[in-house]
Amino acid sequence: MLLIKKASVLNNYLEEEVKKGKTTGFVPTMGALHEGHLALIKTSKSENDICICSIFVNPTQFNDPADFKKYPVTIEQDIKMLEEAGCDLFFLPQVSEIYPAGTDFSRHYELGYLETILEGKYRPGHFQGVCMVVHRLLDIVAPQQLYLGQKDYQQCMVIEKLITLIHQAEKIKINICPTLREPDGLAMSSRNRRLNEAQREKAPAIFQALQQIKNKVGSKPPEVLKEEAVTELIHKGFSVDYIEIADASTLSPVSEWQTNQQLVLLAAAFLDDIRLIDNITTGS
Numbered sequence: 001m002l003l004i005k006k007a008s009v010l011n012n013y014l015e016e017e018v019k020k021g022k023t024t025g026f027v028p029t030m031g032a033l034h035e036g037h038l039a040l041i042k043t044s045k046s047e048n049d050i051c052i053c054s055i056f057v058n059p060t061q062f063n064d065p066a067d068f069k070k071y072p073v074t075i076e077q078d079i080k081m082l083e084e085a086g087c088d089l090f091f092l093p094q095v096s097e098i099y100p101a102g103t104d105f106s107r108h109y110e111l112g113y114l115e116t117i118l119e120g121k122y123r124p125g126h127f128q129g130v131c132m133v134v135h136r137l138l139d140i141v142a143p144q145q146l147y148l149g150q151k152d153y154q155q156c157m158v159i160e161k162l163i164t165l166i167h168q169a170e171k172i173k174i175n176i177c178p179t180l181r182e183p184d185g186l187a188m189s190s191r192n193r194r195l196n197e198a199q200r201e202k203a204p205a206i207f208q209a210l211q212q213i214k215n216k217v218g219s220k221p222p223e224v225l226k227e228e229a230v231t232e233l234i235h236k237g238f239s240v241d242y243i244e245i246a247d248a249s250t251l252s253p254v255s256e257w258q259t260n261q262q263l264v265l266l267a268a269a270f271l272d273d274i275r276l277i278d279n280i281t282t283g284s
């Protein structure tokens with residue numbers, strides 16, 4: 001596996017490889033890798049000649065500076081895992097490589113409705129930061145295929161919108177890969193490393209609450225199911241940002257059941273200062 005830290009070096013290298021006819025698949029991450037990340041790497045590797053993974057803890061997407069400071073960093077272990085998963089190219093830039101002109105960008109990405117709900121509502125500025133970093137990474141890597149996790153459902157929709165806004169939708173194919181879970185259902189996440197034993201025991205309750213809603217779709221009004229789930233999570237010690245039942249393709253909240261509507265059930269909740277998110281679709 002080749003380790004590259006400079007944006008220009010990576011860009012030139014990949015340009016040459018693509019000229020030779022090589023195909024490229026890209027997995028952007030913030031590190032502290034787990035099996036969920038590795039599943040994206042393996043899929044990218046199996047579908048492209050060159051699999052590129054980046055690790056960059058992007059300061060501009062953290063609306064809470066304390067969360068940024070506490071974000072887990074495990075580079076040595078990450079490198080081993082990437083090598084084992086068959087990653088070809090590992091991009092590990094400094095902040096100055098990604099933001100040579102600083103982080104105070106004037107560009108605003110017009111995300112519209114998507115930015116006003118759920119993660120957009122509870123983490124103001126988060127998706128602008130996500131767009132900033134993904135735009136820059138896509139300029140550097142220029143991949144043919146991009147691999148994202150369904151774990152970050154709304155982020156996938158934001159990035160789909162981004163590539164349209166930056167006129168890359170024809171050039172980059174987005175692949176959304178299923179959420180990998182621990183045996184007890186907890187969605188794998190870098191933030192899970194921060195959970196202590198007692199918190200780790202409670203954490204699967206988020207997935208269970210979503211499963212409960214899924215099992216009861218149509219049996220009671222959506223509002224009631226959401227309220228029941230919130231009450232249950234609060235009872236178990238969570239502080240809940242949201243439980244939402246939404247249309248899977250638009251993320252519009254559902255206020256009454258419609259037949260054959262694909263739904264996504266989403267949750268964000270804190271265990272003390274650790275914020276966890278999860279979602280499931282009614283088709284899965």
Ligand code: AMP
Pocket residue numbers: 028029030031035036037039040147148149150151152177178179180181187188189190
């Ligand atoms: P992150 O390092 O958290 O920014 O995530 C990097 C990529 O991995 C994103 O596309 C995430 O959606 C994806 N990802 C994170 N957790 C999981 C998971 N449990 N299963 C599948 N993909 C995931």
